[in-house]
Amino acid sequence: MTIASDNPSTIQSDLLVDGAQLIGGEWVPATSGETIDVLNPANRQLLARIPRGTAEDVELAVQAAEKALPAWRDLDATSRGRLLFRWADLIEQRAAEIDEIERQEVGRPSWGPLGTPGQLRFIAGQADKVQGISLPTYSPETLGFTLREPYGVVGGIIPWNAPGPMFVTEVGAAIAAGNTMVMKPAEDAPLTPLALAKLALEAGIPAGVINVVTGYGHEAGAAVPAHPRIRRMGFTGSPQTGALVMEACARNLTPLHLELGGKSPQVVFADANLDAAVPAMVSGITLNTGQVCAAGSRVVVMRSIHAELVDRLAAQMEKVTVGPWHQPVNMGPLINQKQHERVLEYIEIGRAAGADVVTGGGVPQGSDYGNGFFVQPTLFDKVDPGMRIAREEIFGPVLSVIPVDDEAEAIEVANGTDYGLVASVWTRDVGTAVRMSRRLQAGQVGINNALGAGVIGGPFGGFKSSGFGRTMGADSVLEWTQVKTVSMRDAALPRR
Numbered sequence: 001m002t003i004a005s006d007n008p009s010t011i012q013s014d015l016l017v018d019g020a021q022l023i024g025g026e027w028v029p030a031t032s033g034e035t036i037d038v039l040n041p042a043n044r045q046l047l048a049r050i051p052r053g054t055a056e057d058v059e060l061a062v063q064a065a066e067k068a069l070p071a072w073r074d075l076d077a078t079s080r081g082r083l084l085f086r087w088a089d090l091i092e093q094r095a096a097e098i099d100e101i102e103r104q105e106v107g108r109p110s111w112g113p114l115g116t117p118g119q120l121r122f123i124a125g126q127a128d129k130v131q132g133i134s135l136p137t138y139s140p141e142t143l144g145f146t147l148r149e150p151y152g153v154v155g156g157i158i159p160w161n162a163p164g165p166m167f168v169t170e171v172g173a174a175i176a177a178g179n180t181m182v183m184k185p186a187e188d189a190p191l192t193p194l195a196l197a198k199l200a201l202e203a204g205i206p207a208g209v210i211n212v213v214t215g216y217g218h219e220a221g222a223a224v225p226a227h228p229r230i231r232r233m234g235f236t237g238s239p240q241t242g243a244l245v246m247e248a249c250a251r252n253l254t255p256l257h258l259e260l261g262g263k264s265p266q267v268v269f270a271d272a273n274l275d276a277a278v279p280a281m282v283s284g285i286t287l288n289t290g291q292v293c294a295a296g297s298r299v300v301v302m303r304s305i306h307a308e309l310v311d312r313l314a315a316q317m318e319k320v321t322v323g324p325w326h327q328p329v330n331m332g333p334l335i336n337q338k339q340h341e342r343v344l345e346y347i348e349i350g351r352a353a354g355a356d357v358v359t360g361g362g363v364p365q366g367s368d369y370g371n372g373f374f375v376q377p378t379l380f381d382k383v384d385p386g387m388r389i390a391r392e393e394i395f396g397p398v399l400s401v402i403p404v405d406d407e408a409e410a411i412e413v414a415n416g417t418d419y420g421l422v423a424s425v426w427t428r429d430v431g432t433a434v435r436m437s438r439r440l441q442a443g444q445v446g447i448n449n450a451l452g453a454g455v456i457g458g459p460f461g462g463f464k465s466s467g468f469g470r471t472m473g474a475d476s477v478l479e480w481t482q483v484k485t486v487s488m489r490d491a492a493l494p495r496r
Contacts, residue, residue: 013097013101013195015094015097015098015101015194015195015198015199016048016101016191016194016195016198017194017198018048018049019035019049019050019051020051020194021050021051021053021057021194021212021213021214022194022197022198022201022210022211022212023057023060023061023064023211023212023213024060024061024063024064024067024068024207024208024211025064025201025206025207025208026207028051029051030051030052030053030054030057030214030215031053031054031056031057031060032052032054032056034051034052035049035050035051035052036049036050036051036052036187036214036215036216037049038050038105038187038188038189038190038191039188039336040104040105040107040325041106041107041188041332041333041334041335041336041372041373042107042323042324042325042332042333042370042372042373042374043324043370043371043372044371044372047104047105047191048191050187050190050191050194050214050215051213051214051215052214052215052216052219052220053184053213053214053215053219053220054215054219054220054223055219055220055222055223055226057213057215057220058182058184058213058220058223058224058227059223059227061182061211061213062153062182062227062229062230064207064208064211065153065180065181065182065208065209065211066152066153066180066229067208068180068206068207068208068209069152069153069179069180069208071206072175072178072180072206072209073150073152073178073179073180075178076128077127077128077130077176077178078127078128080127080128080175080176080178081124081125081126081127081128081176082124083203083204083205084120084121084123084124084127084172084175084176084203084205085121085124086203086204087120087124087172087199087200087203087205088117088118088120088121088124089117089203090199090202090203091114091116091117091120091168091196091199092114092117094195094199095113095114095116095117097195098114098116098164098192098195098196099111099114101191101192101195102163102164102189102191102192103325103326103332104191104325105160105163105188105189105190105191105192106160106161106162106163106189106288106332106335107289107324107325107332107333107334107335107372107373108288108289108325108332109323109325109327109328109329109330109331109332110325110328114164115165116164116165116168116196119165119168119169119172119472120168120172122456122457122472123168123169123172123173123176123476123477124172124176126173126176126474126476126477127176127177127477129474129477130148130177130477130478130481131148132145132146132147132148132483133145133146135485137487141489141490141493142487142488142489143487143488143489144485144486144487144488145485145486145488146483146484146485146486147483147484147486148177148478148481148482148483148484149178149481149482149484150177150178150179150480150481150482151179151231151232151255151480151481151482152179152180152231153179153180153181153182153229153230153231154174154179154180154181154182154230154231154232154233154234154480155181155182155183155184155224155225155227155230155232155233155234156170156171156174156181156182156183156184156224156233156234156235157183157184157217157221157224157225157233157234157235157236157237157245158170158183158184158185158186158193158236158237159186159236159237160185160186160187160188160189160335161189161288161291161292161293161335161395162288162292163185163186163189163190163191163192163193164192164193164196166236167183167185167192167193167196167197168196169471169472169476170183170234170236170471171183171200171210173471173476173477173479173480174234174480175205175209175210176477176480177477177478177480177481178481179231179232179480180208180209180210180211181209181210181211182211182213182224182227182230183197183210183211183212183213184212184213184214184215184217184220184221184224185212185214186217187214187215187216187217188335188336189335190212190214193212194212194214197210197212217241222244222248225245225248225249225254225256226248226251226252227252228252230252230254231254232254232255232256232480233245233249233254233255233256233257234256234257234259234469234471235256235257235258235259236258236259236260236293237259237260238260238261238393239260239261239418239465239466239467242258242260242467245258246258256469257461257467257468257469257470257471257479258467258468258469259293259460259461259462259466259467259469259471260293260419260421260462260465260466260467261293261393261395261419261421261465261466262293262294262295262297262393262419262420262421262422262462262466263297263298263390263391263392263393263417263418263419263421264294264295264296264297264298264419264421264422264423264424264442265296265298265299265300265413265414265423265424265440266281266284266296266298266299266300266423266424266426266450267300267301267410267414267423267424267425267426267436267440268299268300268301268302268305268309268426269302269407269410269425269426269427269429269432270302270304270305271427271428271429272305272426272427272428272448273426273428273448274305274308274309274312276426276448277426277448278309278312278313278316279316280449280450281296281299281313281399281424281450282313282316282317282320282377282399283330283450284296284424284450284451285297285377285397285398285399286317286320286330286331286377286397287331287451288332289331289332289333289334289375289396289397290343290394290395290396290397290398291334291335291339291395291396292451293393293421293466294421294422294444294451295395295451296399296422296424296450296451297393297394297398297399297400298383298390298399298400298402298413298414299313299399299400299401299402300402300404300410300413300414301401301402301403301404302403302404302405302406302410303403303404303405306401306403309401310358310379310381310401313358313379313399313401314358314359314379317359317360317377317378317379317399318359320377320397322364322369322374322376322377323368323369324368324372327368331377331397332374333372333373333374333375334373334374334375334396335373336373337373339373339395339396340373340375342394342395342396343375343394343395343396343397343398344362344363344375346388346389346392346394346396346398347361347362347375347378347398349388349389350380350383350387350388350389350398350400353384353387353388353389354382354384354387355380355381355382355383355384355387355389355400356380356381356382357378357379357380358379358380358381359376359377359378359379360375360376360377360378360379360397361376361378362375362376363375363376364376375396375397376397377397377399378396378397378398378399379399379401380398380399380400380401381401382401383400383401383402384402385402385413385416387400390402390417391416391417391418393419407432407435407436410436411436411439411440414440414441415439415440415441418464418465419462419464419465419466420441420442420443420462420463420464420465420466421442421443421444421461421462421463421466421467422442422443422444422445422446422451423436423440423441423442423444423445423446424445424446424447424448424449424450424451425437425440425445425446425447425448426448427447427448433447441463441464442462442463442466443459443460443461443462443463443466443470444458444460457472457473457474458472458473459471459472459473459474459475459476460472460473
């Protein structure tokens with residue numbers, strides 16, 4: 001398949017099958033025959049066309065997953081893990097090509113070597129670590145223990161901001177546990193998941209274990225959690241859509257985990273090393289154009305260093321280079337027109353509320369930006385904690401600075417939103433770090449780092465409206481299992 005590019009060259013990739021989704025090991029069109037255009041957000045050029053799947057396609061995928069389930073469930077866990085390791089090896093061999101596909105559909109610049117193979121290898125290593133426990137009994141003639149078993153056919157929905165890592169994290173853990181899966185990627189960025197699914201087949205993962213149905217969220221996406229034979233769901237996305245998924249699951253009493261939004265605080269104390277903190281905070285909000293659920297979008301800073309920090313943040317933001325995916329820049333476009341309009345609207349909301357735009361606040365001008373969905377990195381000062389830009393997830397490169405007087409106020413402001421995904425603390429004082437780690441309402445707390453960097457196998461998930469359940473950690477495979485208690489007694493023994 002040839003993918004269009006805003007570069008003079010084009011990509012020839014055998015990892016993508018034009019106009020096809022993966023059901024039962026076959027690359028097939030939507031039952032309706034309709035397609036959806038996937039656009040490059042840097043220039044709105046057509047990248048590919050994907051099937052516009054519906055509930056009919058989801059039903060076919062569920063049937064394929066049910067057919068594959070018995071053999072995959074009964075395959076020993078070490079063999080399942082070995083196949084996942086082989087999948088990771090193939091991803092690593094094609095890493096540059098997969099990276100280029102994702103960069104074009106998401107619009108991001110290069111981040112260097114992909115971490116996706118490492119994530120998958122970590123998950124693969126957990127496949128044969130799924131264990132039950134022995135239980136005490138009331139008599140020596142009785143044996144009690146627990147088994148952990150897969151749910152069966154499970155479903156997943158992932159967003160467009162990091163489709164490759166999210167696909168392998170969700171699918172890898174589910175199938176490592178012995179489930180078979182129906183996955184619905186975002187219609188804006190489905191190409192990387194489709195490419196990864198093709199490599200899973202090449203790795204020897206049997207047909208029907210992984211099924212990828214493409215389409216719109218309100219059609220194919222809505223059909224996955226609503227399906228009565230989907231036994232467990234995983235969803236990553238907005239709280240609003242997550243609530244709809246939860247409602248659909250409730251009708252069938254389907255358990256699920258939700259990884260939703262964030263409004264992550266970066267709490268900066270007077271003793272912080274600003275030389276380290278400022279670049280990390282700016283990178284944390286401009287990475288992937290701020291389209292990261294963990295992005296540190298609120299800077300909660302002690303008033304004594306407030307002015308200095310704002311000056312430093314503005315200077316650092318003005319160094320951020322913006323451009324299309326193939327240029328050596330720091331930041332690309334937003335994903336689509338809807339998101340572009342949303343971010344620009346929030347910038348105007350901040351202005352209208354009385355916050356000061358220190359830098360950015362508009363659309364960059366120049367020939368490199370063409371018809372792309374670009375926006376300037378934007379820094380707001382004089383932000384009140386009650387303002388919408390301080391409380392609502394913008395999902396763009398917009399950073400709000402909120403000065404506070406002491407640690408107690410910092411905790412109050414940091415915890416003062418509906419979200420609780422990630423928080424960062426910048427301080428040289430160990431006691432401050434310990435207290436803040438305990439009091440911040442967030443699933444991940446980073447001390448002197450942004451986005452929880454550098455932790456292998458750290459469980460990822462949220463508090464409050466940021467969701468529940470955990471991925472990426474050592475228990476990620478266990479999340480896709482259910483517990484069965486077994487009591488066993490020798491039938492030859494008389495009853496007491």
